[in-house]
Amino acid sequence: MKILVPVKRVVDYNVKVRVKSDQSGVELAGVKMSINPFDEIAIEEAVRLKEAGVATEVVAVSCGTTACQETLRSALAMGADRAILVETDAELQPLAVAKLLKAVAEREQPQMVVCGKQAIDDDANQTGQMLAALMGWPQATFASKVAPGEGVVAVTREIDGGLETVELKLPAVVTADLRLNEPRYATLPNIMKAKKKPLDVIAAAGLGADIAPRLRHVRHAEPAARKGGVKVADVAELVNKLRNEAKVI
């Protein structure tokens, strides 16, 4: 089976983000960008399925500016076979990305789309579900285990009360949670090899999708910082403070 893995270029998870002084967004100039960590888990899962002989081809896809080629090269270095950049300089919101991915999925006809459950920049947690809706495919979000079978895939999901296993008819969308796997580090030879793997660039405008933003993000602000309190010397002082000062017990 062919697996399509959408990947997003985001601010690296180690970066402490700063709001721009005009509140229009966060400062991205000179900031380290990386592949979204959840998408890395998705790539890893797809590559493992290929190594297990279940998947035949892993195609990474990203939507955005030409800089996303770097993100796609990271996916290729981890083991994806080829990559597609849907290029646009426009602001892309999750519904728009889902529409672009739908156009790619219709061309590529994958049996499974595996993506990260959310991106660590907008924390939206929407794109996979939206793509599944637009394709009329079943979905399994928050996956911690993926077991493809004959025409179906069994997915264990992390839900609020514990774990749930669902069976989806293929084709389907699966979104990766933290504990699905531990992504490998790309080795230097694989990074070199990735430079030679095919990377197609398609103009987003040519896909005929309505990608206009539906929401306006008008004002960004850092939340009121919680001020650190006091250090207490021992258990007796802690209990005394909780009882008589905070009055929470």
Place this chain on the structure above:
Amino acid sequence: MKTLVIAEHDNSRLATATLNAVTAAARFGGDIDVLVAGQGCEGAVAQAQGLAGVSRVLKVEAAHYAEPLAENLAVLAQRVAGEGGYRAVLVGATSFGKNLAPRVAALLDVAAVSDVVAISAPGRYERPIYAGNVMVAVESDQPLDVLTVRTTAFDAAGNGGGAAAETVAAGPDLGLSRVLGRELSKSERPELASAAIVVSGGRGLGNGENYHRLLEPLADTLGAALGASRAAVDAGFVPNDYQVGQTGKIVAPGLYVAVGISGAIQHLAGMKDSKVIVAINKDPDAPIFQVADYGLVADLFETVPALTTSLSAG
């Protein structure tokens, strides 16, 4: 400004998150309908009818709603929301709501707004991004918005209502997915996401045995729910549903006791709205102390039993 709340329930009871979503819906200032789709869901319907502020309960009974699968629920919600003239569809930002809401939004061809923490007017929302390090004001001129609402940001709706229940025709059974099984954590303790007191443990506990041996008596003494950092869950001390943080549960109890938790940014994102935070950690430089109201730099293996004893004596 009519709104539709999609109920999360187990057929007999509503999830607490649905009560929070009703309160959020009240911010729109119009009638609130609650959609309860299930099989044998009279209990959940009756509870929804009794919620203060609810105008109507839309009851949908069918075998294919026995399990809360997004595929079937989304096409039903699409029809009900599309025909009803609603300004917004709301659902709690739980694993149920996060799974369902974007699917509903895409079917309606509208954007979804995730994890809403404030609603100042219809189409004017606030939500956290970058793991809660940035708050963004979101404006929408869509005819209909689909929202997931952060449960800790809205009080649970109380009782005292007397809404009518109307039966609504079921949607199709798409037959795309089915539930094979569940492994749910059973606990006599309060639910983590809505508990008044949370005792949470991290990697500093060393192993799962220590976690249970030290934290359970403390939680029992305080009547607290148990939580954990991602590090503790990844290390296998406790199951995934204990995780507090950006990608786990968001909690805002009156008292949060962090034991052996260093305070990674992803963890702070899940608990920094707690009213009072206590941190016990032997590392005086642990970031958790920057948000803690009361910090105790000490060996948790001695401190936690002493704290439990001191509290039970008192």
